Amino acid sequence: MNTAVHVENLSKSFVVGKRLLGPPKGIVKALHPLNLDVEKGETLGIVGESGCGKSTLARMLVGLLEPTTGLIEISGEPLQNTDPALFGRKIQYVFQDPVSSLNPRKTIRQIMEAPLVHLHGLGRDERARRISEIFEMVSLREEFLDRYPHEFSGGQAQRIGIARALTADAQVIVLDEPVSALDVSVQAQVLNLLADLKRQLNLTYLFISHDLAVVEAVSDRIAVLYFGSIVEVGTAAEVFSSPRHPYTKLLAESAPVVGRPLKAPENAETELPDPLDPPTGCAFRARCRNAIAECAASSPSLEGPANHQAACFNPLS
Amino acid sequence: MRQFFALLFRNRLAAAGAIVMAIVVVLALLTPVLPLADPDVTNTGDRFIRPFSDGHLLGTDHLGRDLLSRLLWGTRLSLAVGFAAALIAATIGSAIGIIAGYFGGRTDNIIMRGVDMLMAFPYILLALAIVAALGPGLFNALIAVAAVNVPFFARNIRGITVSIAHKEFVDAARLSGMGDMRIILSEVLPNVIPVIVIAMSTTIGWMILETAGLSFLGLGSQPPQADLGSMLGEARSALITNPHTSIVPGAMILVIVMAINLLGDGIRDALDPRLKSGALSRPKPATLVDKNRTEMPPGDPEALLSIRDLRTEFRIKDKIYKAVGGVDLSVRPGECLGIIGESGSGKSVTALSVMGLVSSPPGIITAGSVAFKGEELVGASYKTLRAYRGDRVAYIFQDPLATLHPLFRIGDQLTEAITSHHAIPKKEANQRAIELLRAVRIPNAESRAKSFPHELSGGMRQRVGIAMALANDPDVIIADEPTTALDVTVQAQILALLNDLRRERGLAIIFITHDFGVVAQLCDRVAVMYAGRIVEEGDSADILGNPVHPYTSRLMACVPELGGGKRELEAIPGLPPVVNNLPAGCAFAERCANRQPQCTNQEIELIGTGSRSVRCLFPEKSLVEDRELQ
Numbered sequence: 001m002n003t004a005v006h007v008e009n010l011s012k013s014f015v016v017g018k019r020l021l022g023p024p025k026g027i028v029k030a031l032h033p034l035n036l037d038v039e040k041g042e043t044l045g046i047v048g049e050s051g052c053g054k055s056t057l058a059r060m061l062v063g064l065l066e067p068t069t070g071l072i073e074i075s076g077e078p079l080q081n082t083d084p085a086l087f088g089r090k091i092q093y094v095f096q097d098p099v100s101s102l103n104p105r106k107t108i109r110q111i112m113e114a115p116l117v118h119l120h121g122l123g124r125d126e127r128a129r130r131i132s133e134i135f136e137m138v139s140l141r142e143e144f145l146d147r148y149p150h151e152f153s154g155g156q157a158q159r160i161g162i163a164r165a166l167t168a169d170a171q172v173i174v175l176d177e178p179v180s181a182l183d184v185s186v187q188a189q190v191l192n193l194l195a196d197l198k199r200q201l202n203l204t205y206l207f208i209s210h211d212l213a214v215v216e217a218v219s220d221r222i223a224v225l226y227f228g229s230i231v232e233v234g235t236a237a238e239v240f241s242s243p244r245h246p247y248t249k250l251l252a253e254s255a256p257v258v259g260r261p262l263k264a265p266e267n268a269e270t271e272l273p274d275p276l277d278p279p280t281g282c283a284f285r286a287r288c289r290n291a292i293a294e295c296a297a298s299s300p301s302l303e304g305p306a307n308h309q310a311a312c313f314n315p316l317s
Numbered sequence: 318m319r320q321f322f323a324l325l326f327r328n329r330l331a332a333a334g335a336i337v338m339a340i341v342v343v344l345a346l347l348t349p350v351l352p353l354a355d356p357d358v359t360n361t362g363d364r365f366i367r368p369f370s371d372g373h374l375l376g377t378d379h380l381g382r383d384l385l386s387r388l389l390w391g392t393r394l395s396l397a398v399g400f401a402a403a404l405i406a407a408t409i410g411s412a413i414g415i416i417a418g419y420f421g422g423r424t425d426n427i428i429m430r431g432v433d434m435l436m437a438f439p440y441i442l443l444a445l446a447i448v449a450a451l452g453p454g455l456f457n458a459l460i461a462v463a464a465v466n467v468p469f470f471a472r473n474i475r476g477i478t479v480s481i482a483h484k485e486f487v488d489a490a491r492l493s494g495m496g497d498m499r500i501i502l503s504e505v506l507p508n509v510i511p512v513i514v515i516a517m518s519t520t521i522g523w524m525i526l527e528t529a530g531l532s533f534l535g536l537g538s539q540p541p542q543a544d545l546g547s548m549l550g551e552a553r554s555a556l557i558t559n560p561h562t563s564i565v566p567g568a569m570i571l572v573i574v575m576a577i578n579l580l581g582d583g584i585r586d587a588l589d590p591r592l593k594s595g596a597l598s599r600p601k602p603a604t605l606v607d608k609n610r611t612e613m614p615p616g617d618p619e620a621l622l623s624i625r626d627l628r629t630e631f632r633i634k635d636k637i638y639k640a641v642g643g644v645d646l647s648v649r650p651g652e653c654l655g656i657i658g659e660s661g662s663g664k665s666v667t668a669l670s671v672m673g674l675v676s677s678p679p680g681i682i683t684a685g686s687v688a689f690k691g692e693e694l695v696g697a698s699y700k701t702l703r704a705y706r707g708d709r710v711a712y713i714f715q716d717p718l719a720t721l722h723p724l725f726r727i728g729d730q731l732t733e734a735i736t737s738h739h740a741i742p743k744k745e746a747n748q749r750a751i752e753l754l755r756a757v758r759i760p761n762a763e764s765r766a767k768s769f770p771h772e773l774s775g776g777m778r779q780r781v782g783i784a785m786a787l788a789n790d791p792d793v794i795i796a797d798e799p800t801t802a803l804d805v806t807v808q809a810q811i812l813a814l815l816n817d818l819r820r821e822r823g824l825a826i827i828f829i830t831h832d833f834g835v836v837a838q839l840c841d842r843v844a845v846m847y848a849g850r851i852v853e854e855g856d857s858a859d860i861l862g863n864p865v866h867p868y869t870s871r872l873m874a875c876v877p878e879l880g881g882g883k884r885e886l887e888a889i890p891g892l893p894p895v896v897n898n899l900p901a902g903c904a905f906a907e908r909c910a911n912r913q914p915q916c917t918n919q920e921i922e923l924i925g926t927g928s929r930s931v932r933c934l935f936p937e938k939s940l941v942e943d944r945e946l947q
Contacts, residue, residue: 049804049805050775088492092492093492096485100484102489105507114494118493164493183660183893184831184872185659185871185888185893186892188875188886188887188888188889189889189890191888210805216877216880216883217877219883220883240879251805251806252879253809254805254809255805256832256834256837256838257878258834258861258878259837261838262838262839
């Protein structure tokens with residue numbers, strides 16, 4: 001088996017405005033049914049802006065959220081019930097906000113021991129050995145173990161968050177915006193640490209971020225999410241050198257870059273569609289310069305060679 | 318824990334409460350061993366003896382029982398019942414609250430509606446009903462008082478639990494393989510306990526009163542057993558003729574409840590993290606200015622706004638955080654100056670110091686000058702500052718959701734911003750508000766003016782934030798990371814808008830950011846800050862193309878740029894220094910590859926050639942050399 005993560009037809013809808021009697025006010029489709037495969041040892045970058053469904057996807061992958069439809073297979077084994085403990089041994093999660101992901105009233109040792117006790121049932125000596133091994137890997141000093149989370153800076157706290165994910169000994173790690181709360185000088189340290197760990201432990205990463213440049217620097221493959229659907233997926237080199245979906249191109253052009261003059265790549269009126277009242281056809285068509293009649297009629301599906309697919313009726317060449 | 322007691326005893330009233338309470342509790346505990354008369358032995362011959370008589374320090378009651386003895390035994394009983402009721406109510410109520418808050422959804426709904434029904438009864442009626450059902454007696458009164466207070470705890474604790482159950486560390490615990498029960502006990506409960514203690518400490522006095530109330534009505538302790546309520550009840554008939562029989566237990570109830578409430582408030586203040594960080598101390602309207610500061614002549618006369626050797630500190634307890642340690646900056650009309658730095662570098666504090674907006678205490682400006690068109694603002698009166706704030710110098714902040722008032726329509730907020738500086742008719746101001754919304758390219762400005770902030774998207778809200786800043790046609794806008802919270806596509810729109818506005822209106826902008834891309838696209842000049850000081854300053858194209866300070870060049874190398882492919886990133890080892898313990902000399906030396914012994918044993922000046930300056934002894938390239946090369 002070379003597939004680390006296999007996701008089939010996975011979707012999530014949220015019911016909004018529940019009422020005591022009668023039907024709810026509406027249903028928001030946070031994630032439209034999607035298929036995804038991640039090879040062992042690969043880093044899949046998932047890019048999208050706020051509200052595109054990337055966190056919903058991440059939380060379903062680790063079992064924190066129950067999918068509405070679909071199947072998740074980690075290392076060839078299907079995981080259908082939402083039991084994070086079952087997921088925990090196979091797939092782990094690194095949170096965006098390093099400080100709030102650590103319980104303020106527990107020492108780092110207590111936090112680090114939890115997965116070892118509850119997932120692996122290790123004894124005291126075994127735990128201490130494992131923790132010092134992992135602390136060594138993420139270059140944290142062992143004296144930190146008896147301190148409380150508030151004593152650490154964001155970068156150190158994120159190292160602790162990564163260390164905790166490693167203690168579970170999972171082969172797949174979902175990184176949900178792991179560096180966006182950190183300062184740039186610390187961000188690079190953490191990204192390099194993640195790359196080292198991946199090499200050493202042969203991990204598979206799903207790296208979620210809104211920052212295209214960061215994703216490009218770490219990913220083998222990229223999936224671009226817009227309004228709950230993958231609009232473009234392919235090898236990182238392909239997607240960035242010749243984006244085929246207009247949204248990917250818009251994202252790339254919007255990122256401020258040294259040496260490129262400032263211009264607004266689109267008009268002010270363009271906003272995300274209303275999730276309670278989604279548009280027909282392609283969700284991006286209102287912002288799209290290449291929109292054609294077909295875009296309003298039906299939603300496009302991913303098409304193209306395996307190494308670069310886009311969901312667009314009129315893709316950029 | 319020691320810190321908790323220190324905080325508690327700094328509050329004098331709480332300390333007094335604690336001392337009184339300690340005395341009462343010790344007396345109650347010692348009652349059985351004290352040489353007291355039997356509280357229940359009647360001697361009708363000695364009835365109603367006045368206080369301070371021989372053998373009866375507090376006199377006797379209508380059956381000739383020693384009041385002192387009855388008082389102490391009664392206090393003992395009342396305290397025990399009060400504490401027990403509080404403990405029971407807190408345990409049951411908190412358990413209900415935690416379960417409802419943690420599981421949410423239907424469980425929450427059913428439990429909380431039940432609690433609401435309990436709360437719908439007047440508490441004394443409910444207590445009476447319970448005692449009536451169970452029959453009179455102290456133990457039943459205890460149950461009634463506890464039951465009546467369960468909803469209070471349940472509601473309080475549920476609210477806190479809901480916010481904790483959605484924290485990321487609870488998700489993390491789930492992924493560590495913990496079950497619901499274990500998460501409740503080991504993750505949620507420790508974070509809720511302070512709130513339970515606060516709720517208990519503020520209600521325990523109330524529960525003692527309620528128990529006394531039931532006993533007073535004859536439903537609590539039964540004769541001859543004494544508790545404070547029944548003593549009062551029995552003395553009622555002799556209230557006029559022999560008032561001391563009522564005054565003695567009454568005064569005791571007063572003392573106990575007062576002491577407990579004072580102590581409870583003290584505990585609450587000491588435990589509540591918001592109060593600890595000074596939420597109750599109202600910040601001054603303008604930042605404090607050190608009276609003994611060294612005054613500075615204002616700098617650059619051509620500049621619109623000129624800052625010289627500005628120093629701002631935060632004094633928290635015995636620590637001094639030198640957030641801004643001598644900053645020189647100036648901005649001319651129509652110019653955009655970028656301030657770039659990481660968190661804690663002092664860029665925001667510099668910006669807030671300009672208009673005296675750093676909250677005081679703990680902030681204080683200790684030196685320097687800020688001059689607007691030649692007028693000194695450091696040490697200026699609040700009235701002067703207020704006239705400038707929002708009128709000549711306006712701010713745009715990072716999070717418009719936090720800066721806009723959630724309960725007012727955005728049009729009204731804009732109108733208010735205008736009318737607070739200019740006495741113009743409301744209608745005209747309204748018209749101007751709509752024009753402003755149009756100027757920041759908000760579609761359908763008339764109808765959008767009637768929206769509330771939460772009805773707008775992040776990008777639209779920040780446009781409103783910009784419109785607010787533009788309301789009085791200011792000369793300078795200070796934008797503190799205005800696009801950091803926004804998506805990149807929206808950020809591009811906002812940056813383009815700011816750039817257009819500055820060209821249209823000749824605005825000077827001070828733009829604070831951590832993003833080199835933004836600086837390159839928007840700013841004419843840029844100052845790089847590190848640990849409260851400017852380390853490099855100059856034309857932005859010049860600096861970004863040719864960084865000279867090792868920090869600038871290393872920081873730029875850290876940032877991945879689009880188009881580079883998968884790669885190892887350059888990282889700066891180590892962490893920025895903490896500003897309450899700055900190293901001597903160069904603050905960056907510890908992380909610097911070019912470091913020499915000279916770097917850490919002397920003050921390093923910002924030296925410049927013309928438009929470019931750098932604070933470094935061993936820059937990547939000498940500035941002079943650099944000039945010659947060009």
